[in-house]
Amino acid sequence: xxxxxxxxxxxxxxxxxxxxxxxxxxxxxxxxxxxxxxxxxxxxxxxxxxxx
Numbered sequence: 001x002x003x004x005x006x007x008x009x010x011x012x013x014x015x016x017x018x019x020x021x022x023x024x025x026x027x028x029x030x031x032x033x034x035x036x037x038x039x040x041x042x043x044x045x046x047x048x049x050x051x052x
Contacts, residue, residue, distance in 0.1 A: 009049045
């Protein structure tokens with residue numbers, strides 16, 4: 001049950017990332033902060049979800 005909840009959350013955040021890509025905000029983020037920082041930001045969000 002808990003695993004399914006996390007999977008749904010992960011899919012939701014992945015969907016948000018795709019939306020940002022469509023609006024080209026993701027490109028802006030990569031230009032300013034770099035790809036690694038963007039990925040670490042996603043991981044940080046996922047960790048917060050897991051901890052809650």
